[in-house]
Amino acid sequence: MSKRYEIRLAGLGGQGLVLAGVILAEAASIFENKNAVQSQSYGPESRGGASKSEVIISDEEIDYPKATHIDLLLCLTDAAAEKYLKDCPETALVIADSDLVPSAIPEKFRSVKAPITRLARETVGKEFVTNIVALGLIQELTGIVGLPALEKAVLDRVPKGTEDLNKRALEVGREAAHEYGAHILSAKG
Amino acid sequence: MSAEATEKKAPVIKFLAGNEACMEGALAAGCRFFAGYPISPSSEIAEKMSGRLPKLGGKFIQMEDEIASMGAIIGASLAGAKTMTATSGPGFSLMQENIGYAMMAEVPCVVVNVMRGGPSTGNPTGPSQSDVMQCRWGTHGDHPAIVLSPNSIREAFDTTVQCFNFAEQFRTCVVLAMDEIVAHMREKIVIPAKEDIKIVNRKKPDLKPGDPYKPYEADASLIPPMMNFGEGFRYHVTGLDHDATGFPSGAPDNQEILHRRLVDKVEMHKDELFLFENHRTEDAEVLVVAYGSTSRSAKRAVEEARAQGIKAGLFRPITLFPIPEKQIAQAAGHAKKVVVPEMNLGQYRLEVERILGPAVPVVGVHRVNGEPIAPSLILSAIVGG
Structure with missing residues (x-):
């Protein structure tokens, strides 16, 4: 991994992106002892407004806590894709929900489209684990955090009684990485 | 959070937001009374306090508004508690009258102001540093001001402890000025063990029941020792000009003594108040002066x-007020240019200009669009002619 890895998770309030960012950062900082900062921005609405969560993971001290050179962009709405793709350098990996982001991702990016929300709703059985499915997908595609750390971080944060559901969501996300992102995984080697 | 981190003998590792670290710092400092009216982006402090304080035998009250919140923390402090409230710009405006009262009546308390865009209700969820001068001059009249501003999660914890220590030591209302980014971002924090946290408690008069007590009679420190209500001594507390007994007195001599003492008690000890960071300033030809989250950019x-190849350096005041004037001048010793980035239109820049005088050009980098100031903008100002 390079010194500083920048992740932006973008969509709507209510999709669990802030929590997803917190979990990812905790996996890196608490369970893998790297440096990580999570931050977010959102509007005054409690749900339904645009929401953005950012995670910086680094082996070094993290000064500026916001993304300036995005390595990974997750888009769970078309509006998020429209707004943030233009901020991304060509080296960025773009992951989008194929049902919620109908626009094409420009070919200059490495990209993966997967029906993340539908997988949560239909395969796992609860739409509210969309964020955890996304984390499974991100973990398998990038390896930015290890699976044991991510699983611990997820189980630390989710409500009691939902552990199995969330473990299953991680698994479904990781399987989706192979089904929809084989081109990325094979390029990684 | 089941474990009471602040009561632990060993350090505790957590992944917290600035607001949570502030709350932990307050509890570690001994805060056992919080009265407030929740407002973004400070609400998590009240929320977490409401869960934690009752378990520690403390009190949490959600008040009807901000001025009442100040009234409650002043009253509870007079009764001996370490007290705090938390707010943001609009609420901070409403608190100003009672902030002045706490300073006049010399009641230790801590006000956290998580800055958001203003004036008025402004931008509730966006970051800003536009209350900096309000932290200094928000309440009317000449008054002392102690204002700290952290730039990390660990520092949010440490400066909150420090705010309580200064409030107790100087018998005044101390302000913690966080910006929304520090308040809401999360980082790993090692919460120190209890015995490694320095705690200052208000100085008490050495009196036996029945001894005469003048509540506002100061010694050479200019800070009067403080007897808590309920400990056997009764005295008068007022926002009016008063003499050593605490009763109103409009005598000109008395007023002069009182107002000068209130300011001087902080001024004469200000070297104890300066917290700051120098980063590569030894040979800096371009000095950046920045605080809060902007200092990270x-x-x-x-x-x-x-x-x-540009000799740049950063001076970061953690204590915004009193202003570390000598330290800023020293950091600018080799500077041909000084850059002051702020999420406001130049409030602290004016102070830096005043301190350095006309010999050194001071360039402001100011944004008030609810977005953080990116490093590239500051770099342009450093590099630019």
Whole structure:
């Protein structure tokens, strides 16, 4: 991994992106002892407004806590894709929900489209684990955090009684990485 | 959070937001009374306090408004508790009258102001540093001001402890000025063990029941020892000009003594108050002065400028007020230019200009669009002619 890895998770309030960012950062900082900062921005609405969560993971001290050179962009709405793709350098990996982001991702990016929300709703059985499915997908595609750390971080944060559901969501996300992102995984080697 | 981190003998590792670290710092400092009216982006402090305080035998009250919140923390402090409230710009405006009262009546308390865009209700969820001068001059009249501003999660914890210590030591209302980015971002924090946290408690008079007590009679420190209500001594507390007994007195001599003492008690001890960081300032030809989250952008910009061969450095006041004037002048010793980035239109820049005088050009980098100041903007100002 390079010194500083920048992740932006973008969509709507209510999709669990802030929590997803917190979990990812905790996996890196608490369970893998790297440096990580999570931050977010959102509007005054409690749900339904645009929401953005950012995670910086680094082996070094993290000064500026916001993304300036995005390595990974997750888009769970078309509006998020429209707004943030233009901020991304060509080296960025773009992951989008194929049902919620109908626009094409420009070919200059490495990209993966997967029906993340539908997988949560239909395969796992609860739409509210969309964020955890996304984390499974991100973990398998990038390896930015290890699976044991991510699983611990997820189980630390989710409500009691939902552990199995969330473990299953991680698994479904990781399987989706192979089904929809084989081109990325094979390029990684 | 089941474990009471602040009561632990060993350090505790957590992944917290600035607001949560502030709350932990307050509890570690001994805060056992919080009265407030929740407002973004400070609400998590009240929320977490409401869960934690009752378990520690403390009190949490959600008040009807901000001025009442101040009234409650002043009253509880007079009764011996370490007290705090938390708010943001609109609420901070409403608190000003009672902030002045706490300063006049010399009641220790801590006000956290998580700055958001203003004036008025402004931008509730966006970051800002536009209350800096309100933290200094928000309440009317000449008054002392102690204002701290952290730039990391660990520092949010430490400066909150420090705010309580200064409030107790100087018998005044101390302000913690966080910006929304520090309040809401999360980082790993090692919460120190209880015995490693320095705690200051208000100085008490050495009196036996029945001894005469003048509540506002100061010794050479200019800070009167404080007897808590309920400990056997009764006295008068007022926002009016008063003499050593605490009763109103409009005598000109008395007023002069009182007002000068209130300001001087902080001024004469100000070297104990200065918290700051110098980063590569020894030979800095371009000095950046930045605080709060903006200082993190500035540090990055300084590193990038150094990589280009520019001798840049960062001075970061943690104590915004009193202003570390000598320290700023010293850091600017070799500077041909000074850059002051702020998420406001130049409030602290004016102070830096005043301190350095006309010999050194001071350039402001100001944004009030609810977005953080990116390192590239500061770098342009460092590099630019």
